[in-house]
Amino acid sequence: MTLTVTNDRNLPDEALDRVFHALSDRTRRALIARLLEGPASVKELADPFPVTLPAIGKHLRVLEAAGLMHREIRGRTHICSLTPEALSDAASWLQTYRMFWEESLASLANEAERKEGD
Amino acid sequence: MTLTVTNDRNLPDEALDRVFHALSDRTRRALIARLLEGPASVKELADPFPVTLPAIGKHLRVLEAAGLMHREIRGRTHICSLTPEALSDAASWLQTYRMFWEESLASLANEAERKEGD
């Protein structure tokens, strides 16, 4: 297998940097998980977490900057919703490597099986 | 769609933190891309990059800590190879959200088409 990866799709590096960085924090991943159930205000999002509102505010801006989330301001509350495109970009990048790891995992499994058979 | 995400698979948070963090740097992603073509020594990996060898050494340790890479020491050279499991873990996490974003993207496309038709 020689899969010459030339950064095909033009997902710019900066965008991928931001998306993967956004996903690298467990609080932000939990926020995404919560938003998956539907839109929510900043307060609602912050409540389950042991950190202050400003901290959650920062996390939300990181998610927004990565294009993973957007907000609609309604009076004094900000309604946050997931934006699917950016997540899809990250998945696309990983997709490039899917063939590699599936094949690798398969051969690892075969090897294990072969040893089992000894 | 109400996909109640309860962190099903037991990919521990720390592991996902490390994997996504490892992927959040473009130099490290490029190193992964290079390793996809086959194992390589630290020197070979470092050569194409405009940074020093110790810097690449650090990146490789980050990849190793994330479980994305391993090395076999042969004399004075370290032969680095990808480890597929960790990448697969990241992909699995994203997979959880696949249904969401595919549906969302589809409805966005529909909307665009509908507007086109006006």
Next chain:
DNA sequence: GTAATTGTAAACCAATTGGTATACTATAAC
């Protein structure tokens, strides 16, 4: 043996991170 090569270790640096507390703005409720 001496010199070159491969790589890590350690010390340092500026920038970023995730968090806080406090102050503030703006909307909503009474």
Next chain:
DNA sequence: GTTATAGTATACCAATTGGTTTACAATTAC
């Protein structure tokens, strides 16, 4: 109009990051 609520802004903090330079250890080549 006063008070409570939702959220941001700012200033600060300690820890981490990505990079450097210099020094070092170990293997290989001559």
